[in-house]
Amino acid sequence: MRYLSQIFQPVITIPRDAIIKNTEITCKSQKLLLECGLVRPTSAGFFTILPLARRVLNKLETLVHHCMEEIGAQRMSLPSLTAAKLWEKTGRLQDIGVELLKVEDRHGKKYVLSPTHEEAMADLLADIGPLSYKQLPLLLYQISNKFRDEPRPKHGLLRSREFSMLDAYGAHTTHACASETYDRVTNTYRKLFDTLQLPIHRVAAPSGAMGGTLSHEWQLTADTGEDILDMCLKCDRVVRAETVNDVCDKCASEMKRVNSIEVGHTFVLGERYSAALGAHYTARETTPTPIYMSCYGIGITRLLAASVEALGNDKALRWPDAIAPYRLLIIGPKEGSKEWSIGGWEEVQRLGQELEQVGLAGDVLLDDKHTHTIGRRMKAADRMGYPIIVVCGRSTTENPPKYELYTSKAVGYTAPILLTRTELITEVARIARNGNIDIQLASKRLYVLGFHGFSPTISYRTGFRGFYYQCRNKSGMSNYVVEAPAGPGPGGARISPVNIENASYSVLKRYNDIVKSKEDKREYRILETVVDPVHELAGSTGEIP
Ligand SMILES: [Zn+2]
Structure with missing residues (x-):
């Protein structure tokens, strides 16, 4: 249980048309995350992640971690720096060289600050290989910071130069085996995005600079997105709007054009990286054969910003229940009020401890800004978008005492429900278990x-x-x-x-x-x-x- 006044959260107001660290404010997640004190830009495209945003990222990373472990993936860590010669061997130093941040050590050896680790992973498999076919398939993953030299970083965390990302790599003997892993991982993606209650669609995609045979983008529909999709108005068909898609090729219904943000990408890579870097396996008496690879990414930092784009409004943050920085705020009585004088603040602390026991451990925050009115504190809380707010105000002096319960909506909060202490704890436990329906509505x-x-x-x-x-x-x-x-x-x-x-x-x-x-x-x-x-x-x- 924490106290609001102790949270390191530098709140600021950004004037209209402001340019911050050479960057325009172009979207609501960028503006709100900065104004509400969740991030601070350091230079164009780089951000300090402050404690509240760090909590969101921790929750996202934990969810991703559980999903990957559940399907048998094993976590590891590759160094951020990859030898540039590996990127040369796969041809990507030439292909996407301008997007790579490069460094040189004192001996003149060149490195890439990796945006992704296909080269590093293939090099690892080559180094310990050839693997026996009995060791495959293998699914390895990491969650770490990646780097990309964006020419014009913009939209805050949506397009930054350093970002947290899940990257997972499958090693297989055949395409069929890789397809099996691909299905397993994409199913777990679906499960993860369902947990987050975000409108994320799987869209067939060209493999681009990655090479390979099969690829999907995972796109979250949001007005500020830079990608464009055509969605069927009747069935579940969603395609990239590269050509004119007036009519659905599955059910012949009308299609609607929408903007979207790419939050994940999955690929069956084939042998491009393993062949170039000598990552082989052997089956019985055969000669070593290149490993058949697949890879999977989710932009964790981008998902944080995309959640705000999808759920927030122009003036206030909104979160999926599972990743809100704190899920419940208790606003105590104003200093000097009648409810304050009968031990109202002590009651807030007791209540907070009890609510932590009903599914909100570590997720309860107490508003201890006693000198501010409840109305003023409600307004500040609305901006932060706590999924649940409990107010201990005037009605706690009634017999029996009544507590006000609010849950967040896309804009504002529900009208307060007045509950006795026991009713309140039961209802909060139910919401903690089932999630906030109004936020599902917002998504x-x-x-x-x-x-x-x-x-x-x-x-x-x-x-x-x-x-x-x-x-x-x-x-x-x-x-x-x-x-x-x-x-x-x-x-x-x-x-x-x-x-x-x-x-x-x-x-x-x-x-x-x-x-x-x-x-x-x-x-x-x-x-x-x-x-x-x-x-x-x-x-x-x-x-x-
Ligand atoms: Zn259709």
């Missing part, structure tokens, strides 16, 4: 129907994971998250109602119930029901384009 993975009366009605839109559904019964509103089946809906992008056959209120209420759609004959699974307390969502539909 456009869910569509809010709002009030649809007693008779259950469901709508869906292509690209959404499910619906947030509200239904009124005698005792008030109830909320449901319903998973939509994959594939095109009856109305495509047009929001159209689908009647659910035999789905009475009582049927819908049960967790994991399957309900069948009358219109498209498919099944919908109830993922979550939230019966109490009532969670007011007025205005949430406005966030969906």
Whole structure:
């Protein structure tokens, strides 16, 4: 548990059209991360990562680490400097030389500050080789800082010269074996991006400077993105907008052009690097054969900035639950108030300790700026985008004391829910477990129907994971998250109602119930029901384009 006043967070205000360290402020993540004291530029394209942003990166790296270990990958560390002669041997010193930051030691030996490590990895395999076919396949990875000499660094952390990146390398005997690893890694990418609740699409890509036979980009749709995609309005087809793609080649529906940010890239490389650097394996009596390689990258620093681009608004940061710097802020009473005089601040500290025990260990921050009004501190908290805020204000003097619970929305926070202490702890535990639905809305993975009366009605839109559904019964509103089946809906992008056959209120209420759609004959699974307390969502539909 930490105190807000102790956080090293140099907050500043950037004037309009400001140029900071020779760099224009061109996008919201760049502006907000600097203004809110998460990063500081040192020179064009280089940044000091301050404690709050470091926490986000730590969480991202831990998530990536768990995903990779789960599929049997092994972590290691390669040096940042790679001998330039290796890059010469693979031809990349010539091909992408201008993008490489180079250094020379006192003996005149040249090195590259690596943007990626195919050369270093192939050289390692060559050095210990030839490997036996029995040692393959191998999947090795590292998470470390990489360097790229961007001609014009811009958009802050989205295009910086030094960045944290996951890079993983597969070593195989055959293309078939490499394809198997490729599927395994891309499945874990999907799982990771689902955990982050970000709208990230896998898009077929040319292999470019990397060489190889198969490649995908992992693209997050965001207005500030520099890449352009065409998305089918009906099915899940997403392609790079290199040519005119008016019509989907899968279902012949209309396509929509969107901007996006590349956050990951995966390749089946083949023998380009292993053949050039002599990384071989032997199978029984055969002569040594070049290892068949694959490689995988995720831009960790870029993912931090891209999350802010996707979820934040012009004035405030917003985070996926899993990586928010702190997930919960408790705002205590103002000094000298009635609630302060009855031991309000001591209660805030006790409450903080208890909330750390319900799934938020190390993620609770106490606002100890007692001299500021609660309103002023709420405003500052909104800017930081804590997923959950608890206010211990005037209503804590009631009998029994009531606490105000807020959860972040794309813009602002939900209206406060007044809860007793026990109710508060139960509700915070539930949110800690299930995540903040409003942020899933902001990432456009869910569509809010709002009030649809007693008779259950469901709508869906292509690209959404499910619906947030509200239904009124005698005792008030109830909320449901319903998973939509994959594939095109009856109305495509047009929001159209689908009647659910035999789905009475009582049927819908049960967790994991399957309900069948009358219109498209498919099944919908109830993922979550939230019966109490009532969670007011007025205005949430406005966030969906
Ligand atoms: Zn389509």
